[in-house]
Amino acid sequence: MGLYARVSTHDxxxxxxxxxxxxAYARQRGGSIVMTxxxxxxxxSERLKRDALMRAARRRDIDMVVVWRLxxxxxSLADLVNTLQELQQLGVGFISLRNGGKIIPRFTFxxxxxxxAMLGGPCQRRLAWAFCRLRSLSVLLHSVxxxxxx
Numbered sequence: 001m002g003l004y005a006r007v008s009t010h011d012x013x014x015x016x017x018x019x020x021x022x023x024a025y026a027r028q029r030g031g032s033i034v035m036t037x038x039x040x041x042x043x044x045s046e047r048l049k050r051d052a053l054m055r056a057a058r059r060r061d062i063d064m065v066v067v068w069r070l071x072x073x074x075x076s077l078a079d080l081v082n083t084l085q086e087l088q089q090l091g092v093g094f095i096s097l098r099n100g101g102k103i104i105p106r107f108t109f110x111x112x113x114x115x116x117a118m119l120g121g122p123c124q125r126r127l128a129w130a131f132c133r134l135r136s137l138s139v140l141l142h143s144v145x146x147x148x149x150x
Contacts (some may be wrong), residue, residue, distance in 0.1 A: 001026050002035040002053045002062040006072045008042050015040075018068035021097055026065060034062050047075065054083065069098040090141045 003026070007017035015038055026033050035056050037049045050073075056062050065087060067073045073096070074080025087094050 001031040001064045001066060002056055003033060003035050004037045004039075004050060004053055004065060004073060005069050006039040006041070006047070006050075008040075010040055014068075020074070021068055022066045023095055025095070031131065032062065057087060057090055059128045060090070062090075062092065064093040064095060065114070066097065068096075070096040 002018060003019065003022040005015050005022065007013075007015055007018075011105060019038070023033065025031075035053060037053050039047055039049045053062070053065065057065065062122070065073075074083065088109070
């Protein structure tokens with residue numbers, strides 16, 4: 001299990017709170033903590049330590065990523081969807097403690113538009129890609145916050 005905590009500025013005092021909650025979750029589930037990552041930086045900045053956690057997932061050193069809150073993980077909406085889809089493809093689980101549980105749905109072009117003949121040119125393919133991303137986000141948000149359905 002890999003734990004990821006982040007605050008935007010040094011002024012924020014929630015790193016310890018995040019770590020305590022994630023360690024308690026791991027102990028409660030009997031999970032083994034392989035890697036713990038703490039970062040300080042804004043959402044759009046490069047996150048070298050998070051990248052190290054993703055490399056550990058690719059090597060299968062960890063089977064689960066635990067974060068305190070979903071907004072601590074994604075640098076942007078696209079980054080959030082991309083990294084969650086990559087974790088799903090790797091078979092690595094993802095838990096957001098404050099958002100209610102496991103997430104990582106995935107939709108492909110063929111699920112949205114079964115026939116590639118419907119995607120005549122680059123504009124249609126880009127539009128299909130956008131709809132796939134929006135559908136993935138909708139299901140993702142619903143799994144985190146069931147009151148806001150797809």
